[in-house]
Amino acid sequence: MTQTTTRVILSKRPEGLPSDDNFTIEKAPVPEPAEGEVVVATKYISLDPAMRGWMRDAPSYVPPVGIGEVMRAGGVGEVIASRHPKFSVGDHVNGLLGVQTVACVPGDGLHAVDPSLAPLSAYLGVLGMPGITAYFGLLEVGALAEGDTVLVSGAAGAVGSIVGQIAKIKGARAVGIAGGPDKCRHLVDELGFDAAIDYKNEDVAARIKATCPDRVNVYFDNVGGEILNAALTRLATGARVVICGAISQYNNLEEVKGPSNYMTLLVRRARMEGFIVFDYAERYGEAFRDMGGWLTTGKLRYRETVVEGIEQFTDAFAKLFSGDKLGKLVLKVSD
Ligand SMILES: NC(=O)c1ccc[n+]([C@@H]2O[C@H](COP(=O)([O-])OP(=O)(O)OC[C@H]3O[C@@H](n4cnc5c(N)ncnc54)[C@H](OP(=O)(O)O)[C@@H]3O)[C@@H](O)[C@H]2O)c1
Known part of the structure; x- marks a missing residue:
C-alpha cells in the first residue's frame, strides 16, 4: 500500500516573523525508496532558530530551502522501509527528515538512536x-x-x-x-x-x-x-x-x-x-559519551516544550522568538 505523508512546504519567503502565509500544508504519496534510501515515520521534529536562516534566499553554511520544497528540519523517527544496509525496519534514527510525517531520505545522512537509553525527543536536544x-x-x-x-x-x-x-x-x-x-x-x-x-x-x-x-x-x-x-x-x-x-x-x-x-x-x-x-562532526562521539554519562548520574538536566500536531508548525516555531517555551522546543508528530 502506498504511504502518504503530510508535509509543510515553504511557499513564500518570510519577511520578519514567519507566519501561515509562508507555508502550505499538503498530503503527498511517499515514493518507493531507491537503493540507499530509507523511509522513516517521523515521531518528533526539531524546531531550531537556524531554520529561520534556511528560509532566506542568501548564501550561508547550507543552501537555502527552495520555494516549493519541504521545510528542512531535524527529526527522529522509526524506519518503516529500508534499502540501506545499515538500517532495518523498526530501527530508530535521527537526521534531516524535514517537516513531514513520513520521509524518504538517503540512509547515509541518518544516525541510529536507542530509545531504551533516552526518550526519542532527547536526541533532538540534550543528546542532539x-x-x-x-x-x-x-x-x-x-x-x-x-x-x-x-x-x-x-x-x-x-x-x-x-x-x-x-x-x-x-x-x-x-x-x-x-x-x-x-x-x-x-x-x-x-x-x-x-x-x-x-x-x-x-x-x-x-x-x-x-x-x-x-x-x-x-x-x-x-x-x-x-x-x-x-x-x-x-x-x-x-x-x-x-x-x-x-x-x-x-x-x-x-x-x-x-x-x-x-x-x-x-x-x-x-x-x-x-x-x-x-565543524566538530568527527568528534560528536566525545560529546555524546560525556553528556550521556552526566545525564545518567543526574549532573545534567533538561526540559522540553512539546507541541503536538504537524499543523501547529508555524505557531510552534514562533515560540522560539516569543520565548513562550522552556528548554528544547519540539513538534510531536506521532506516538
Ligand atoms: N553555531 C551553531 O552551530 C548553532 C547550533 C545550534 C544553535 N545555535 C544558535 O544558538 C542559539 C540558541 O538556540 P536554541 O536551539 O538553544 O534555541 P532556544 O534558546 O531553545 O530558543 C530560543 C530562545 O531565544 C530567546 N530569545 C528569542 N528572542 C530573543 C530576543 N530578541 N532577545 C533575547 N532572547 C531572545 C528566547 O528565550 P527567552 O525567553 O529567554 O527570551 C527563546 O526561548 C540560537 O541563536 C541558534 O541559532 C547555533
Missing part, C-alpha cells in the same frame, strides 16, 4: 545538535578553564541551559540571561546556575556587573544585539566571546545591530569567535 553545540562551543571555542566565570544568554533554551550546566560540572561559575522571573528561578533552583539575569525586567549591564564581580571569562552568546553589547563591557582580561547565535536579529537581518562596545576586546586582549557545530 543543541547539546553538542553547547559542549564544543563552551569547551573548545570558549576554552573553558576551572574557576572561570561563564555568562550565557538564551540560558533557559536548548543550548544555553546545557552551557551553564557544563560550566558548573567543570568547576566554573555560571550566570544565565533569560526572559522572565520564572525562567530565571528555573536556572538557579533547578539547573544550579549561580545567578540569573532577567533581561525583560532588569538592567542587564548593571546586573552583569553585580553577578560577575570578577568579570566574565567566557561569554557564550545565543542572542546578539543589545545583550551582546552589554556583555562586552564586563570582559575579563583574555576573555573568550563565543558567537553561537544571534536570535534577536534573525527576523531582520537587513538591519543587524552590531556591537558598538567591541573595543573592550582590545583593552581586555579578548577574542570573539563564531563556530558551526558541524
